[in-house]
Amino acid sequence: MASLAAELGPVALRSPVLLASGTFGAGREGERFVELSQLGGIIVKSMTATPWKGKPTPRMCETPSGMLNAIGIQNKGVDYFLAEDLPWLRRQGATVFASIAGNSVREFVKVADKLRTGGRGIAGVELNISCPNLEDQSNMFAHSAESTAAVTSAVVTAIPRVPVFAKLSPNVTSLVEIAEAALSAGAAGLSLINTVFGMAIDVEGRVPKLAGTIGGLSGPAIRPVAVRAVHEVHRAFPEAPIIGQGGIASASDALELVLAGATAVAVGTANFINPRAALEVTQGIEAYMERHGVASVGELVGAVKL
Amino acid sequence: MLTAVGEVLTHKKYGEHFHSLTIVAPQIGEQVAPGQFVNVASDTDRSFILRRPFSVYRVHKRGGWAATIEIVFDIRGPGTKHLSQARAHDTVGLLGPCGQGFKLPAQRSHCLLIGGGIGAAPLFFLADELRNEGHRVDVIMGARSIHRLLNAIDVRRLASVSRITTEDGSMGQEGVVTDVIDDMVERCSTDIVYACGPHPMLAAVAQMCNERTLPLQVAVEELMACGYGVCMTCVVPVRTGSTRSGSDERVYARVCTEGPVFDGATVCWFENEDRVTPEQAAPSTGGAPARTNTDAAQQAELAPPGN
Numbered sequence: 001m002a003s004l005a006a007e008l009g010p011v012a013l014r015s016p017v018l019l020a021s022g023t024f025g026a027g028r029e030g031e032r033f034v035e036l037s038q039l040g041g042i043i044v045k046s047m048t049a050t051p052w053k054g055k056p057t058p059r060m061c062e063t064p065s066g067m068l069n070a071i072g073i074q075n076k077g078v079d080y081f082l083a084e085d086l087p088w089l090r091r092q093g094a095t096v097f098a099s100i101a102g103n104s105v106r107e108f109v110k111v112a113d114k115l116r117t118g119g120r121g122i123a124g125v126e127l128n129i130s131c132p133n134l135e136d137q138s139n140m141f142a143h144s145a146e147s148t149a150a151v152t153s154a155v156v157t158a159i160p161r162v163p164v165f166a167k168l169s170p171n172v173t174s175l176v177e178i179a180e181a182a183l184s185a186g187a188a189g190l191s192l193i194n195t196v197f198g199m200a201i202d203v204e205g206r207v208p209k210l211a212g213t214i215g216g217l218s219g220p221a222i223r224p225v226a227v228r229a230v231h232e233v234h235r236a237f238p239e240a241p242i243i244g245q246g247g248i249a250s251a252s253d254a255l256e257l258v259l260a261g262a263t264a265v266a267v268g269t270a271n272f273i274n275p276r277a278a279l280e281v282t283q284g285i286e287a288y289m290e291r292h293g294v295a296s297v298g299e300l301v302g303a304v305k306l
Numbered sequence: 307m308l309t310a311v312g313e314v315l316t317h318k319k320y321g322e323h324f325h326s327l328t329i330v331a332p333q334i335g336e337q338v339a340p341g342q343f344v345n346v347a348s349d350t351d352r353s354f355i356l357r358r359p360f361s362v363y364r365v366h367k368r369g370g371w372a373a374t375i376e377i378v379f380d381i382r383g384p385g386t387k388h389l390s391q392a393r394a395h396d397t398v399g400l401l402g403p404c405g406q407g408f409k410l411p412a413q414r415s416h417c418l419l420i421g422g423g424i425g426a427a428p429l430f431f432l433a434d435e436l437r438n439e440g441h442r443v444d445v446i447m448g449a450r451s452i453h454r455l456l457n458a459i460d461v462r463r464l465a466s467v468s469r470i471t472t473e474d475g476s477m478g479q480e481g482v483v484t485d486v487i488d489d490m491v492e493r494c495s496t497d498i499v500y501a502c503g504p505h506p507m508l509a510a511v512a513q514m515c516n517e518r519t520l521p522l523q524v525a526v527e528e529l530m531a532c533g534y535g536v537c538m539t540c541v542v543p544v545r546t547g548s549t550r551s552g553s554d555e556r557v558y559a560r561v562c563t564e565g566p567v568f569d570g571a572t573v574c575w576f577e578n579e580d581r582v583t584p585e586q587a588a589p590s591t592g593g594a595p596a597r598t599n600t601d602a603a604q605q606a607e608l609a610p611p612g613n
Contacts, residue, residue: 029535060539064353272532
């Protein structure tokens, strides 16, 4: 019998398949489709120190094999998460990763402080330092090694007992350099990748298709970018646990990322099309392991033959 | 709400522009209420990956063993083009019934239904239900032209009093739906208004109903991906208190979950200034997508419930 159990650094997962942040809320809307206890875990929608209203519409447009979004992290804030979502998630037996976002290091630390005092049972924190939809798009944390290090070490200091995973942007010249900055600053691991910067224009009206002009591209269109990113970073830091994400819609997509070096994977945009996508990916990985006589999913991590 | 595979029973063409699919969907057909929608996955392994939301136009429950739902749409992009090629026995993936439907009046009421273009689709289902419950139904239906009117013959059949408006005068009165609202409200002693259609039409109808303190329920359109509340793309700005209580706190509510039907008085129609200005909204209350100064064909494909 193949074992799906995965060791994501210090976090033991019952399966390597997670739900990606911002694509499944805090799990409640999908309750009728997915038992969270059957998945590796859920990375909840990013939370901020105070509620964020989000951007005006249109927030979304479909693009070839993908979609662009500019939502602006609409969320009810960390207090709501701790009071309402976390107790519910714990009752479901879910492994919970709290994704946190903010416009400044101070805002990140504020959320981390609240998670430290009120977030009992959280398996990990994902730092959303790579969202293309912040107010200042030119100044994304994950675009600079120094900013990445600063925010990572501040959060690691604020919440020392919980492993921190830095979610990085593919929109950089040297991803390895940013990854190194996050790891040296104390990140337990990395999430690769966030959405790819993109833009689409309505040529008849000559206006951007998103109210936010620029948005994040997700879906199968970006999967090769994610595979490359995971491959590069895994080659540079073979010991660093990586949550691979970007365009996973099937088990074979997920396995590409695992073979490139991801310890776990997260299913994102596919949830919008099929609320059971993550479960189907899990079953598909299990079938693959049995077909190939793989006893433990860890054997596949970074096992691409070059 | 559930996921299901539906079998296409018939594909019909209504006039020049509109397609209709009647889909066998026993559970969804039994559960769906007027104003709710289904999110349709037309196929897999295609470059247009997202589902397309459609409000339910008609339902035949057939005693619970083979209920069908009917959706109507025009071709606005690759997804609707692909769906327009579906034929009997083809299958489609369905997620539904999604969202909150129209609230039916608690007491016998005179209901005025106002629809624009193909966006009027859910009003036919609503009219059937209202009549079944013993309410009076009157209808105003508007469109750019006769070719963009949805089933004008049925409008006459369903309504005690009906009025048609077209912007080019090719059928009914030349003009837009708001031109005839006062006349109809007076003539029909309207108690409540239900409206569905393009954003500028809804904005104009909401303004009129607000001024006349007529209760209004609207089914709104917004670009959407998931249909079950997780993607946060299909939002509209709404006031959390009612206008009458003077509260001005605004939040973005999800069309797919808190909507698509909202109390017309709570929606902030002109929040997105760059997208819909009052100037744009006022004159173009006829029917077809007029939310920007283009016909925004591709953009509107993922927007329920007007499809």
